Amino acid sequence: MSNIIKNKLLTCSAIFMFINLYLIFIWVPTEANQGAIQRILYIHVPVSQISMLAIILVAVSSVLFLWKRNQFWDKIAISAAEIGLLYGTIMLLSGILWAKPVWGVWWTGEAKLTTALILYLIYVSYIMFRNYFPTGSQGQRIAAIIAIIGALDTPLIYFAANLWSEAHPPIVLGPASENDSSFSSNDMRIVWLFSTITFMIFFVYLLRIRYKLQDTISKYLTNT
Amino acid sequence: MKNSLLSIYNIAKKDLLIELRNKDVILSISGFGTIIIFIFSFAFDVGSSLSSSTAAGILWSSISFASITGINRSFMLESENDTLEALIMAPISRDIIYLGKVVGNFIFITISEMVILPIFAILFNFSILSLEFITCCLLANIGFSVVGTLFASLSIKVRAREVLLPMLFLPCIIPILFSSIEATSMIFQGKGWNDLSIWFQLTVAFNLIFLIFSLFISNVIYED
Numbered sequence: 489m490s491n492i493i494k495n496k497l498l499t500c501s502a503i504f505m506f507i508n509l510y511l512i513f514i515w516v517p518t519e520a521n522q523g524a525i526q527r528i529l530y531i532h533v534p535v536s537q538i539s540m541l542a543i544i545l546v547a548v549s550s551v552l553f554l555w556k557r558n559q560f561w562d563k564i565a566i567s568a569a570e571i572g573l574l575y576g577t578i579m580l581l582s583g584i585l586w587a588k589p590v591w592g593v594w595w596t597g598e599a600k601l602t603t604a605l606i607l608y609l610i611y612v613s614y615i616m617f618r619n620y621f622p623t624g625s626q627g628q629r630i631a632a633i634i635a636i637i638g639a640l641d642t643p644l645i646y647f648a649a650n651l652w653s654e655a656h657p658p659i660v661l662g663p664a665s666e667n668d669s670s671f672s673s674n675d676m677r678i679v680w681l682f683s684t685i686t687f688m689i690f691f692v693y694l695l696r697i698r699y700k701l702q703d704t705i706s707k708y709l710t711n712t
Numbered sequence: 713m714k715n716s717l718l719s720i721y722n723i724a725k726k727d728l729l730i731e732l733r734n735k736d737v738i739l740s741i742s743g744f745g746t747i748i749i750f751i752f753s754f755a756f757d758v759g760s761s762l763s764s765s766t767a768a769g770i771l772w773s774s775i776s777f778a779s780i781t782g783i784n785r786s787f788m789l790e791s792e793n794d795t796l797e798a799l800i801m802a803p804i805s806r807d808i809i810y811l812g813k814v815v816g817n818f819i820f821i822t823i824s825e826m827v828i829l830p831i832f833a834i835l836f837n838f839s840i841l842s843l844e845f846i847t848c849c850l851l852a853n854i855g856f857s858v859v860g861t862l863f864a865s866l867s868i869k870v871r872a873r874e875v876l877l878p879m880l881f882l883p884c885i886i887p888i889l890f891s892s893i894e895a896t897s898m899i900f901q902g903k904g905w906n907d908l909s910i911w912f913q914l915t916v917a918f919n920l921i922f923l924i925f926s927l928f929i930s931n932v933i934y935e936d
Contacts, residue, residue, distance in 0.1 A: 644918055645887055
C-alpha cells in the first residue's frame with residue numbers, strides 16, 4: 489500500500505513537473521518590465537514559500553515532540569528540516585540569479601532576504617547539531633528546543649532587519665527597482681499557483697522518502 | 713522568593729570564585745576580543761578616521777565572538793569536572809540553575825568589556841563615556857548571556873561544540889547585533905535617547921522573550 493502511494497506521488501510530481509516546465513518556459517507571456525528573467529519567479533517564489541512552510545512544520549512537530557514524546561514527530565521534524573533546507577538552497581540560489589539582472593546586485597540588505605538567510609543558517613546548525621549529538625532521547629529533545637528557538641527568533645529577526653533596512657536603504661538599480669510587483673496578468677498568477685502545487689507534491693514525496701529512511705535508521709539503532 | 717534569590721546568588725558566587733582563582737573565562741573573553749579589535753584596526757588602517765557605523769560594527773562583532781568563546785569556556789569547566797550533574801542533583805529548581813549561570817556569564821562579559829572598550833576607544837578614537845553607551849552595552853550583555861547560556865547548556869554533550877556553539881549563537885543574536893551596532897553608531901554621531909529608544913526596545917523585547925522561554929524549558933534543558 490505504502491509503495492503504491494509512493495509511486496503515485498512520484499508519477500504525479502513527474503507529470504506535474506513536465507507541465508510546469510511547459511507553462512513556465514513556453515505558455516506564460518514574457519513580463520514586459522523584467523523580460524525573460526522574470527520566469528525564475530515561478531520557481532523561486534513557490535520554492536521559498538514551501539521552504540518557509542517546512543520550517544513551520546519543523547517547529548510545530550518539535551513542540552508536539554516535546555509535549556507528547558512521540559518518535560513520529562521527531563522523525564517528521566528531521567525530515568522536514570532536511571527537505572526544507574534543500575528547498576532553501578534552491579531559494580537562495582534562484583534568488584541570487586534573479587537579483588543580479590533586475591536589481592543590479594547579487595545580494596542586498598532587504599529585510600526578507602536577511603531573514604531568509606539567517607533562518608537558513610539556523611537550520612543548517614540545527615541539522616549539524618543533530619548529526620553531532622550522541623543518538624538518543626536527549627539529542628532529540630535538545631534538537632526540538634533548537635528548532636523552536638529558530639521559529640521564535642524569526643519575527644524578531646524580521647523586525648530587526650526591517651528597521652535596519654529602513655536605516656540603511658538597500659541599493660537596487662535594475663528594471664525591478666521601482667516596481668515591486670512581478671505579476672502583470674492572470675496567466676502569470678495561474679502558472680505561479682500551478683508551480684506551487686507541483687513543488688508541494690514533490691515536497692510531500694521527498695518528505696515521505698526521508699521519513700521512511702529515518703524510520704529505518706531508528707529501527708536499526710534500537711536493534712543494535 | 714528569598715531562597716531562590718539566595719540560590720541564584722550562590723551559583724553566581726561559585727562561578728565568580730572559580731573565576732577569581734583561575735581567571736579562565738574573563739581572560740579568554742577580553743583577550744580574544746582585544747585581539748579581534750587589533751586585527752580590525754590593522755585591516756582598516758588605524759590612523760585614518762572610520763565612519764561611526766563601521767567602528768560600531770567592528771566593536772560588536774568582536775564582543776559577540778569573544779562572548780561566545782568565554783561562555784563556552786565557562787561550561788567546559790562544568791563538563792570537565794561533571795559539576796553540572798551535581799548542580800542538577802541539588803534540591804533547587806532548574807530555572808534557578810539557569811539564572812545563576814546567566815548572572816555569572818553576564819558579570820564575566822561586563823568585566824571583559826571594561827578591558828575591550830578602552831582599547832577600542834584608544835585605537836578608533838571614539839568616546840565611550842556616556843550613559844547611553846553604557847545602557848546599550850548592559851542591554852546587549854544581558855542578551856548575550858541569556859542566549860549564550862541557553863545554547864551552552866544545550867550543547868554541553870555535543871561533539872565539536874567549539875564550532876557548533878558559535879554557529880547557533882551568532883545567527884540567533886542577529887537582532888541584538890543589529891540594534892547594538894545601530895544604537896552605538898547613533899551614539900557616536902551624538903544622537904540622544906529619542907532616536908535610540910526603538911533599538912533599546914528591540915533589545916529589551918529580545919532579552920525578555922528568550923529569558924522567559926529559557927526559564928519555561930529549563931526543566932527540559934537540564935533533564936537527567
